[in-house]
Amino acid sequence: MTGQAATGTGSSTAPPLFELVSSGVRATGFPQGKGFVVRAGSQARAEATPSFTGHNYFALRSSLINEGRLAKTDDPARLTYTQDVVFDSVSAAAAVTLGRAQSGQGAWKEQGSGQSYGDWRAGLTPGPVFQSLQKGPVFEWPPFFKVLAHKLLEFHEPDRQPALIRLLRQAGISVGHDESEELTVIDPFTFFSLVLKHKTDARVQELFTFIGDKLGIAESAPASLTGVPWSNPMNAWFFPYRSKRKTDDLPTLWALARQAVDGTLEGPTFARALEIQQVGVPKLTQGLFWLNPDAFLPLNGIVVPYLDELGVSGAAEVRTLSDYEQVLEQARDLAPDFPALSYAAWVAAQEEGEVILPPDGATPEVKFRAPPGVPLNQILYGPPGTGKTYSVIDEALKILEPSFASSHSEKHQRDARKARYDELAAEGRVTFMTFHQSFGYEDFIEGLKPVMKDGQLAYELGDGLFLRAVRQAGGAVGDEEAEGTLRAHVLIIDEINRGNVSKVFGELITLLEEGKRAGAAEALTVQLPLSKRHLSVPQSLYVIGTMNTADRSLTQMDAALRRRFTFSAVWPDPGLLPDALELDGGTLNLQAFLGALNERIEERLSRDQMIGHAYLLGVQPTLEQVAGALRHKILPLLEEYFFEDWNSIREVLGDDQKTEQADQFIHVSGNGTGQGQRRRYSYNEEAFGRLSAFQGVYSSP
Numbered sequence: 001m002t003g004q005a006a007t008g009t010g011s012s013t014a015p016p017l018f019e020l021v022s023s024g025v026r027a028t029g030f031p032q033g034k035g036f037v038v039r040a041g042s043q044a045r046a047e048a049t050p051s052f053t054g055h056n057y058f059a060l061r062s063s064l065i066n067e068g069r070l071a072k073t074d075d076p077a078r079l080t081y082t083q084d085v086v087f088d089s090v091s092a093a094a095a096v097t098l099g100r101a102q103s104g105q106g107a108w109k110e111q112g113s114g115q116s117y118g119d120w121r122a123g124l125t126p127g128p129v130f131q132s133l134q135k136g137p138v139f140e141w142p143p144f145f146k147v148l149a150h151k152l153l154e155f156h157e158p159d160r161q162p163a164l165i166r167l168l169r170q171a172g173i174s175v176g177h178d179e180s181e182e183l184t185v186i187d188p189f190t191f192f193s194l195v196l197k198h199k200t201d202a203r204v205q206e207l208f209t210f211i212g213d214k215l216g217i218a219e220s221a222p223a224s225l226t227g228v229p230w231s232n233p234m235n236a237w238f239f240p241y242r243s244k245r246k247t248d249d250l251p252t253l254w255a256l257a258r259q260a261v262d263g264t265l266e267g268p269t270f271a272r273a274l275e276i277q278q279v280g281v282p283k284l285t286q287g288l289f290w291l292n293p294d295a296f297l298p299l300n301g302i303v304v305p306y307l308d309e310l311g312v313s314g315a316a317e318v319r320t321l322s323d324y325e326q327v328l329e330q331a332r333d334l335a336p337d338f339p340a341l342s343y344a345a346w347v348a349a350q351e352e353g354e355v356i357l358p359p360d361g362a363t364p365e366v367k368f369r370a371p372p373g374v375p376l377n378q379i380l381y382g383p384p385g386t387g388k389t390y391s392v393i394d395e396a397l398k399i400l401e402p403s404f405a406s407s408h409s410e411k412h413q414r415d416a417r418k419a420r421y422d423e424l425a426a427e428g429r430v431t432f433m434t435f436h437q438s439f440g441y442e443d444f445i446e447g448l449k450p451v452m453k454d455g456q457l458a459y460e461l462g463d464g465l466f467l468r469a470v471r472q473a474g475g476a477v478g479d480e481e482a483e484g485t486l487r488a489h490v491l492i493i494d495e496i497n498r499g500n501v502s503k504v505f506g507e508l509i510t511l512l513e514e515g516k517r518a519g520a521a522e523a524l525t526v527q528l529p530l531s532k533r534h535l536s537v538p539q540s541l542y543v544i545g546t547m548n549t550a551d552r553s554l555t556q557m558d559a560a561l562r563r564r565f566t567f568s569a570v571w572p573d574p575g576l577l578p579d580a581l582e583l584d585g586g587t588l589n590l591q592a593f594l595g596a597l598n599e600r601i602e603e604r605l606s607r608d609q610m611i612g613h614a615y616l617l618g619v620q621p622t623l624e625q626v627a628g629a630l631r632h633k634i635l636p637l638l639e640e641y642f643f644e645d646w647n648s649i650r651e652v653l654g655d656d657q658k659t660e661q662a663d664q665f666i667h668v669s670g671n672g673t674g675q676g677q678r679r680r681y682s683y684n685e686e687a688f689g690r691l692s693a694f695q696g697v698y699s700s701p
Helices: 050-054 056-066 090-098 117-124 142-155 161-170 188-196 201-215 249-262 267-274 281-291 303-309 321-332 338-351 388-400 402-407 411-426 465-472 501-505 559-564 590-604 623-641 646-653 685-689 691-699
Strands: 005-007 018-022 025-032 035-038 043-045 070-072 078-081 085-087 354-356 365-367 377-382 430-434 446-453 456-463 489-494 541-548 566-569 581-583 586-588 666-669 680-683
Touching: 018 090, 025 043, 025 090, 035 090, 043 090, 050 056, 056 070, 056 090, 085 090, 142 161, 142 188, 142 201, 142 249, 142 281, 161 188, 161 201, 188 201, 188 249, 188 281, 249 267, 249 281, 267 281, 267 321, 281 411, 303 321, 303 338, 303 402, 321 338, 377 388, 388 402, 388 411, 388 489, 388 541, 402 411, 411 430, 430 465, 465 489, 501 559, 581 623, 586 691, 590 623, 590 646, 590 691, 623 646, 623 685, 623 691, 646 666, 646 680
Parallel strands: 377 541, 377 566, 430 489, 489 541
Antiparallel strands: 005 085, 018 025, 025 035, 035 085, 043 078, 070 078, 354 365, 446 456, 581 586, 666 680
C-alpha cells in the first residue's frame, strides 16, 4: 500500500546504489522488489514545506520521526535515518527525505553513472507506458525549458516585464493587445504559451534559439519537441484583459512560476491561480509542465483519459493542490518521467483518432475523428424553464470529453460535469453567445468596428465570434496557416431563434452542412464579402443552439436552418419534482401541480407554451417559496401567453372549479352583462398563503 515503510533487511543480490543530493542533504538507497530502501545514515530535510503538510507522505514522515527512525542531528536543518527504511515506491522515499512532493524517478541518480532511477528502471522492465510505444523517444527539450524558466524569473518586477514582451516581438511573435492598449505585463506561463502557439518543431526551435541567444542561455535550443503539448493560439494568455484583470492576477502567476521552478507548490497560490479568469486545471498544469517537466504533468484532454485507462483515479476531478499531488504520485511510477508519460498519452489517443508519427519525432498529430452519434449541428428546443441551457453542458461534454461524460453521467455527478465544462471553457474549448434582435453579421462573421487611434475615430475590420471559433477548432481564415491538429470546439448559441438567422449567418449557412465542411468530398469554400478572405468550416466545429418555443414555434424557424440542424425536444419533466412536498399543515404534490397547469395550457394554446419544471425545481419546503415561484415566475408567463385573458388564466389555475372563493388565486367581480359594466379581475393575496389553494389546482372536482 502506498506510503508504507518498514525496517530493511539484507538482499542476496547487489542492486545498484542510488543517491539523492538536494536541498542541502544527501541520501543513498537501492531498489528492493517494487519498493526502495533508504540506507541508515542518510540525511533528510528537517523542515517540510507548507504544502506538504496536506500530502499523504507527510503522515508517513511524521510516523518515522515519532518512531525514531528519522532522528534529529546536531545540524538543525537535517535529520538522519537511524536504520534502513523500506518504502513502497521510489517517490515515497524522495518525498519523505526532502519533506516535499517529489518525483523519485528523476531525483535518485545511480552512483557512478549518474543515470536516473527512472531510466534504469525503464531499461530493466518497461512499464505500461512504453509497452504502447514502438520505440522510446528521446526528449531533448526539458533541460532548455528548465533553464529558460529559471531565467524568466529575473523579470518578475513589473518594470522589467515589458522587456520580455519586446523580446517576443523581436522574435516575430504576435503578443496581442491589451484591449485598446499595448500589452505591458506578462508572466512565465504566458511567455512559454506565446512561443508554443506556433505548433511546429522547426518554427518553435527557431524562436527558442533567438530567445536563448538574447537571454544569454548557454543551453542549446532543442531540435526536437517530442512530448511538448502546444498552447491554444486563441487563448494563449494566462490572464484576462485589463478591464477584467484583478490586481493580484500577475503576482500570483509569478509566485506560482517561482514555486514551479523550485519544484514545490503551495496550496493557496495554486488555488488563487485557478481563480484567474483565463485559467483552468488543464491549462495551469500544462503551464507547470512547461516550466518544470520533471515535477509536473499536464492534466489536459489527452493525458486525463489516458491516466484513467491506466487506473489513475481523480485526474478529472482535480480542484486543489492536494488533489493534483495525489494524481502525480499515482502517475510517477508509470514511466521514467512525465515527458514520456505525456508523449505516450498522445500516442494512445489513436483510440479516438488516427495518430500520425512524424518522421522528425515531433509530437504526433491526431487527426480529428468525431464522437459517434453526435450531430455537428443541433438545436435543443422547448418551452421556457425546461433546462435547455442546463442540457447544453452535457451535450458539450459528450463532444469534448466523451469518456468523462460517460463516466460522470449520474444525476449526483452534475457538479463534477459543470466544473469540467467550466475548465474546458477557460481553456478556450467553448464559445458561448446569445442571439438577440440587434445581433448581426458583423458580430457573428466580420464587420467594421469603431476604434480610437491617436484620439481620432477610425474603423477597422474585425472578426466575429464565429471566425474565432473556427480558429479554436483548428481551422483557418483566408491565407492563415491552419493548425496542425483539429480539435473539437463547441459553439453554443443561446436563444438562436431570437436572431435574424438569414442576416446573421449570411453565406455561412451552406458551409455548416456536414458534407460541405473542409475535408469532405463536396467541401465548399466561400469568399467573405468584406475582407475577401476565403473560409471553410472544419469538421471539428460543433454548433449547439437553444430555442425557446414560447417565443417562436419550430415551424416559424428559417427553412435553411431547419434543413441543416438536428432538433431535439426538451419538454417539462414533472418527475424531477417531489410528489410529496411536506409543508406546514399538509402535503403538496408538485408533480401533479405542474402537470395540471401544463395540461390546461396545452389544451388552450399548445405544448410550446407549457411551463418548465425549472421554475419549481429546488424550491424550499415552505409555502412561501412555492407561492413566490407561482406569483413571480409562472403567473407573469401566463399573462404574456394569454394577453391578459384573465378568464383563461383562471381556468389554467383551476380557479373556475374551486368551490372555496378564498382558494381562488384570481377573483372576478361584475358579470359584464349590464350597460357600462365589465368584469374585473384581481389577485387574491390570501390564496397565496393557503395550502388548499395550491392543492386545488390539481384536485378540483
